[in-house]
Amino acid sequence: MTAAPSPEVLRAPLVVEFPFTRSLGPVQSAFLTGLRERTVLGVRTGDGTVLVPPVEYDPATADEIRDLVEVAPTGTVTTWAWEASPRRGQPLTTPFAWVLVKLDGADTALLHVLDAPGPGAVHSGQRVRIRWAAERTGAITDIACFEPYESEGDGDGGSGAAPGTAAPAHSGLFDDLVTGITAPARLDYVYSPGRAQSDYINALADRKTVGERCPSCAKVYVPPRGACPTCGVATTDRVEVGPAGTLTTYCIVNIKARGLDIEVPYVYGHIALDGAGLALHGRIGGIPYDQVRMGLRVEPVWTEGARFPDHYRPTGEPDADYDTYKELI
């Protein structure tokens, strides 16, 4: 037993990335389809408030709301913030303003971005209009951004409500309604497993398996996570276990996993390495699957350059007595 050495803590990139596929209700479907067709829809609540972007339930009363109206592609900035260093995924790659825009005919504001040359060119109360994306699919990004729009009253407001007039009703019907969106999400991490697990992984590089002993109950955890889950205390005493161990229980795998290069049937088991207080798992090889048994003595088989044992094979020793491993199953 030795005190844990000063750790070389491991770090590795971890990317979590997946496309969220979401279905749309009738109101969101109409709104996003409308954007594809360069039409901005809102929804009118029971008290006549027009919400843009629209939702299916009144945020004040929770009443279901379905009365769609068309608002203008022009509007007024209600508040803004200057983003000098755009981040990945944001609508513009050059510095821009985040804006909340109350579109003409709407009573609430839409969050988006404003293309402007600098913060001096942005202010609350500013008139803006939508710049549509060249390719539109039925997503909030069909609005490429907003742009300053100073030419009032030239009739270029498009359809929808002009300032000061009520927004006209809209059926929400379009050909080929968008009924779902796929929203890709990617987050980048640098994962560090902490001291105990770094020690374990670093030792494996030398083909050694190390656990940690609980100072309270003396159980040896492998792989160690730094804490005894029974006693709730730190496990700091490092203990080398194995290399041989006892197969405590196992199963026979008959279905080939995608991308797995192992012929079925094969055996997957729990292996209590000598000196360990609990079993870890691994594949059992070097023996026909139907001859594998509880109590089988096994040892790790390392392949060149691997950072963990490829599988465990019989040592040829006599089987362990059940009483010696029954607590570890």
Added chain:
Amino acid sequence: MRDIAIVAFAQSDHLRRTDECSEVEMVMPVLHSVLAQTGLKTSDIGFTCSGSSDYLAGRAFSFTMTLDGVGAWPPISESHVEMDGAWALYEAWVKLLTGEADTALVYSYGKSSPGSVRDVLTRQLDPYYVAPLWPDSVALAALQAQALIDAGETDEPALAGVATRSRGDAADNPHAQLPGARPQGDYLVRPLRTGDCPPIGDGAVAVVLAAGDRARDLCERPAWIRGMDHRIEAHSLGVRDLTDSPSARLAAERAGAFERPVDTAELHAPFTSQEVVLRKALRLGDDVRVNPSGGALAANPVMAAGLIRLGEAAARIQRGESDRALAHATSGPCLQQNLVAVLEGEAQ
């Protein structure tokens, strides 16, 4: 209703990164501290509740790892919220109110260092209309700050004053990540400068709750929870008045905060501008000591910073420095969700 109090509080040192610690390694010292303060063993705890976020860790069910730190065998009565630990405390409080437990261990932790917390927090936004634009937490707070400036509620020098006061107070807080006043710095997202924003860091917190005489046994001056409530506002930022926080006001009213004045307020305001909103919404006069710990501007371990506010307020009562304190926690963009607790010490 039963009387329930916070009887112990511990927090980690809050650091920019803690690569050498797994979550459980970070949490264990604070768990051991609150147990040592009360003399309780894990087997004495009636209910355990934690708060954290898988999105910070980048792993599913990440909180299960920290259960190793509470001694979860033999089986314990346990729950978890994917929220700041203040909401875990709320759940534990309700559990104690039902009489099903007399003591509760509440903890939470957050490691922002493995990822980019500004990007991570975009994933809590409306997935249809907002998240695809990736507006980060600073940008959304900046929209709120500009709205306040436009409304004449504050200006940049006043915001800088909040930052200076908070970090100056944090000089007395040995756990703070940014102790002592420092320059406001450049704009991060205008009108917010670096100094208006919280540090990004890792940290953990734990408290123990106890009911009635049990609390008196465990603590010389328990911080009695006189009321607690939490409220939420509309998801869409454009529906809300960003210069106000009606949900914080309603939570405070339901928690009884307005029945008598408080002398201390620990506000979970990660951005200077949010303190302006909360002071108004919670009707805090200039005579109320706000964030003597330094607040979230001095240390903002995401998922722990709200529970730390409750712990700091309780510790002040236990030390006899406050008789009636308001503690506040927030979650979501621009103070979307707010929790308010009113804590009191018995006459000294």
